[in-house]
Amino acid sequence: MRPEPSLRRRAVEGSVYLTVRRLLGIGLSAAGLLLMTRLVGPDNYGLFAAALGLNNYLLTLAQMGIRVYLVRSEDAPALWRQAFSWLLIWSLSLTALAMLGLTVAQQFWIRTEGFMAVASAICLGLPLAATAAAPQAKLERGLRYRRIAALELSAQASGYAVGIPLAQLGYGVWALVASYWATLLVSAGGAFLSAHFRPRWHWNRTLLREMVRFSAAQGASLWFYMTKDLMPGFILLPLGGKEAVGYYALATRLLEMLSFAPVTIRRVADPVYARLHHEPAKLLRAMYLSSSAQMLALAATCLPFVIGAWYVLPIVFGAQWQMPLVLATMAILTAEQLLSTVFISQAQALGMVGRPQLVARFAALFAPHLALATTLAVWLAPSQWASVAYAAAYYWAHLPNNWQLHHAVRRHIGQPYYGMSLLWAFALSIAMFAPLAYYLPLLALSVFALPQSRAALRELYAELRLARKPPTGGVETPCDNHSSA
16 A cells, blocks of 8 residues: 655645745736836835735734634534634624724824725625635645645736736726735635535534634734734825835835745645644754745845846836835845744744744734834834835834744743754845945855854755655654754
């Protein structure tokens, strides 16, 4: 009888599928983002980005962390139907509350023309996006990454196929809204079809109580942390203007486009951490390997892009976009991500060992810190530098959160193993500012010539090669060859 593929091998295969999808998606994003943002301009793009940030936060609230609960639970039909039923009821209620809140916010604080209409048009899709979490989790639990990759790519292509012609016809921000809806319809509809998920009503109070209790504890950290998606609309928009939001949003979008490998590794890490949560030594080792791989993958795409884009993008995007401001903002955001890759893995692991309340507590402290820091930074900075000041405050607000995650892991899992990862993060962060300082920051990359760095790189490469080897029998788990961190 043929042996079952190892968890390590399936995780790597999943990473390959999702990485290929992101590579193809980058080609679509590069063309689509270029055409749409050039056509609509920074003001329209900023207005759409502010509304989309609000929707993304509401979606985090609507899904309540149920995806993680479903991924780690038994595959029972009643469980999936109960999840769908609850997501539907909760998301409809949340949509109604959001419409009321938007009316009040527009009247007394934001007061930006067009924001209410655009935000309402996007947020009406919340119930569809929320309920799609159930079939998406079903695909992810089965490690069906090939299907997930194809579905995500199709949804992205559909969005650009609708949005670009409308932008060319002069529909401005509404071209972006139409693109969003096309992506949502293909993504959600495809998830239901691919998972063979038939929406059916099911209501069991005992099952619901267990699901909501776990999901609320798991999702609370995201509810607080993802308030960062609200800040551009509720702080940068009224204080810095639509153009500042446009610059910040474009920088964020470019970074997301280039972060295909770290995001892929992070997604595959969830089921791996879930299966290692009773083995602290192996879990700590997996955290280190995952975070180091994420960091190096992020730097490998972002550093060449920042250097080359400094000269290319101003020509490509046109005079209406001040691309040096966009790229300076992106360099700061990339520096924050390089450091946070280490601590994102720690937050994931804490959730899998039953300590999500700690992550939620730290995120609850992060939210007001971010609001205060970004408000002061944008208010004090010259208007043309609002997006850069906002990004700098965003970096600063993450530091206390990272420190708290370190101490929580040390207490509840074990001493985190960092190796050279923190030093790499700071060196790569400095290098991201190379075009701003006559390329002298590139000297920071000499840290990779140290013997310790070379040894760590060889270790990561050996782990990758081991993971890609076909199993000889039995079921292997990640880091089986390491007894301790």
